Amino acid sequence: MTTRLRHTARLGFLCLALALSALADTAHSVRPAHATGAMLFAQGGPSGVWVTGSGFTPGALVRLEVLSSDLTKVPYTAYNVPVNSYGGFSEWQGTNGYWLGPVSPSSFSGDVYIAADGGAPTTVWARSHVYPAPQVSVAGAPYPCGRVWASGYGFQGGDSVRFELIKTDLSQVLDTEWATVDSRTGDVWQQLNVPAGFYGPAYVVLDEGLNAPLTVWARVTTC
Numbered sequence: 001m002t003t004r005l006r007h008t009a010r011l012g013f014l015c016l017a018l019a020l021s022a023l024a025d026t027a028h029s030v031r032p033a034h035a036t037g038a039m040l041f042a043q044g045g046p047s048g049v050w051v052t053g054s055g056f057t058p059g060a061l062v063r064l065e066v067l068s069s070d071l072t073k074v075p076y077t078a079y080n081v082p083v084n085s086y087g088g089f090s091e092w093q094g095t096n097g098y099w100l101g102p103v104s105p106s107s108f109s110g111d112v113y114i115a116a117d118g119g120a121p122t123t124v125w126a127r128s129h130v131y132p133a134p135q136v137s138v139a140g141a142p143y144p145c146g147r148v149w150a151s152g153y154g155f156q157g158g159d160s161v162r163f164e165l166i167k168t169d170l171s172q173v174l175d176t177e178w179a180t181v182d183s184r185t186g187d188v189w190q191q192l193n194v195p196a197g198f199y200g201p202a203y204v205v206l207d208e209g210l211n212a213p214l215t216v217w218a219r220v221t222t223c
Contacts, residue, residue: 040052051126053088054087062116062119063116063118064089064116067112068113069111075112076101100114107132133216134216136150138220140222148191150163151188155206157183158180160180161208164192165202170203174192177192202220
């Protein structure tokens with residue numbers, strides 16, 4: 001019942017916000033009724049949303065939520081997110097923005113609303129889209145030995161992705177390479193080199209950049 005009342009109240013604010021947003025050209029930010037200057041902007045990515053803000057009260061703690069377009073699901077919630085001295089959010093020092101993800105369940109995708117509660121007199125809203133979580137396919141080359149091929153799918157176009165080959169006990173990084181995601185397809189691929197004398201299973205780990213900070217793992221057998 002509490003959850004239903006909360007979403008019902010949010011729906012009332014949302015209707016007013018949407019009426020005002022129809023007058024604007026932006027498709028990513030919704031200014032609430034009785035606007036106080038606080039704004040929320042969102043860029044959707046694989047399995048999450050990157051949000052930035054302005055006009056929030058510095059030092060305030062804000063709850064950031066990702067909600068399905070029908071307001072019936074809350075795939076991700078970040079509690080007590082501090083407002084920086086510029087009135088926005090910084091997940092890491094020196095950055096402007098906060099990553100909301102990975103969403104749950106991992107299979108969730110589609111249009112979403114983002115709600116910011118705190119740091120402003122009313123809930124501040126934005127709209128975006130969550131894309132399917134990326135996947136990775138790996139193969140140890142049978143000949144010549146000493147190489148691993150890795151391909152990723154569903155990443156954010158233009159992002160830099162770090163490829164790592166790691167021992168299964170996580171004690172050593174065997175190789176590190178970088179590649180840029182194809183801006184048209186969201187695909188990325190790279191060759192990793194296996195050090196001489198190493199044989200057996202290993203992990204291939206793909207780390208995407210700040211626009212969609214995600215880690216995807218796969219297991220491979222080297223020769």
